[in-house]
Amino acid sequence: MPARAPLRAVARVDRRTKDLTKRMQFGEIAVIDHADIDRVAAEGLIAAGVSAVVNAAESITGRYPNGGPIRLVEAGIPLVDNCGPELLTEIGEGVEIAIEFEGDDAVIELDGRVLAHGAVRNVESVEAAMEAARANIGEELERFAANTLEYISHEAKLMFEPLDLPDMHTKFEGRHAMVVVRGHDYKSDLAALKAYLREYEPVLIGVDGGADALLDLGFTPDIIIGDFDSLSHGAVHCGAQLLHHVHPDGRAPGRENLEELGLIPGTDYQEFVAEGMSEDVAMLLAYEAGASLIVAVGTHSTMVEMLDKGRKGMASTFLTRLRLGPVLVDAKGVNRLYEGRIRRRDVTILILAAIVTIIVIGLVAQPLHTYFDGIRFTLDDLWYSITH
Numbered sequence: 225m226p227a228r229a230p231l232r233a234v235a236r237v238d239r240r241t242k243d244l245t246k247r248m249q250f251g252e253i254a255v256i257d258h259a260d261i262d263r264v265a266a267e268g269l270i271a272a273g274v275s276a277v278v279n280a281a282e283s284i285t286g287r288y289p290n291g292g293p294i295r296l297v298e299a300g301i302p303l304v305d306n307c308g309p310e311l312l313t314e315i316g317e318g319v320e321i322a323i324e325f326e327g328d329d330a331v332i333e334l335d336g337r338v339l340a341h342g343a344v345r346n347v348e349s350v351e352a353a354m355e356a357a358r359a360n361i362g363e364e365l366e367r368f369a370a371n372t373l374e375y376i377s378h379e380a381k382l383m384f385e386p387l388d389l390p391d392m393h394t395k396f397e398g399r400h401a402m403v404v405v406r407g408h409d410y411k412s413d414l415a416a417l418k419a420y421l422r423e424y425e426p427v428l429i430g431v432d433g434g435a436d437a438l439l440d441l442g443f444t445p446d447i448i449i450g451d452f453d454s455l456s457h458g459a460v461h462c463g464a465q466l467l468h469h470v471h472p473d474g475r476a477p478g479r480e481n482l483e484e485l486g487l488i489p490g491t492d493y494q495e496f497v498a499e500g501m502s503e504d505v506a507m508l509l510a511y512e513a514g515a516s517l518i519v520a521v522g523t524h525s526t527m528v529e530m531l532d533k534g535r536k537g538m539a540s541t542f543l544t545r546l547r548l549g550p551v552l553v554d555a556k557g558v559n560r561l562y563e564g565r566i567r568r569r570d571v572t573i574l575i576l577a578a579i580v581t582i583i584v585i586g587l588v589a590q591p592l593h594t595y596f597d598g599i600r601f602t603l604d605d606l607w608y609s610i611t612h
Contacts, residue, residue: 259285430459520553
């Protein structure tokens with residue numbers, strides 16, 4: 225590995241990577257404790273402009289080929305791995321730390337004091353780890369399938385029971401609905417659907433951070449649902465109806481987030497009781513409310529995506545799709561459907577249109593009229609001299 229220059233910058237520290245990216249400034253060092261960094265988290269760190277990522281855990285454990293580390297190293301961001309959990313208590317928020325690179329190893333220092341040692345990941349080491357993870361994917365698949373079947377046996381009845389919907393501020397009957405989740409390719413797919421959004425004006429449902437994705441594109445969500453753990457202040461107060469997802473057994477993850485925001489239940493937000501993941505509950509809400517078509521953006525539908533999210537199975541997702549059937553359309557990868565190629569026919573039409581435009585402008589332009597008048601007068605004089 226080529227020698228790296230020492231790096232010194234302000235550190236931002238958080239055990240939750242998605243919370244960290246909200247307050248990262250360009251050029252700062254991200255200090256995290258994130259085993260198996262997922263693709264969405266990596267893309268968030270890259271977008272934040274971090275100068276390095278220091279991970280207390282292993283960025284790729286070998287359980288499955290998670291796509292986060294490869295994106296970080298391919299973006300040229302130093303990734304220092306397996307530094308130990310005590311690192312997060314040693315480094316305070318906003319202090320300046322230094323990273324000394326020594327080949328495949330790195331030393332983390334604060335005020336000249338060594339805090340930890342870590343392994344520096346590069347493209348070759350990450351690709352090797354991903355290849356080994358692919359070889360072991362069979363065991364993970366067996367565990368994943370077993371968990372899915374186990375939870376299906378418990379959740380199937382609940383997932384097919386009618387939902388007790390809250391009072392909705394938005395009419396769904398006969399309209400399209402779009403559910404936006406902060407998942408794989410959600411930004412590019414959402415951008416590719418701008419024309420659809422303007423033409424059909426679907427009911428817009430943001431699942432936690434998906435609401436911010438809509439706002440970034442210039443669209444205001446009608447409804448925001450989830451546990452509100454990754455929602456910006458602007459999204460909370462954008463005027464959307466807020467629904468807090470509560471499980472039938474009473475579990476209400478994110479209630480403390482709502483309390484910290486100073487929101488009052490029943491006044492500022494409503495609780496919506498349903499089993500499953502928030503993104504699945506959002507689709508079921510739209511379905512029960514009478515949406516004629518549901519477009520899912522960024523939702524999780526594969527084993528790797530579920531493992532990225534920290535799920536051991538996909539029971540609620542499987543059952544939700546089974547219940548919704550053809551009403552549900554997944555927009556995943558829609559940005560890759562069209563290459564945007566320029567056809568020769570289009571170029572020819574464009575050139576002909578330009579020529580016609582030039583001719584029309586010439587015909588109505590006064591200088592050209594004067595020129596033709598001159599020719600006409602000359603011909604008239606010539607004809608008069610010949611005939612007389």
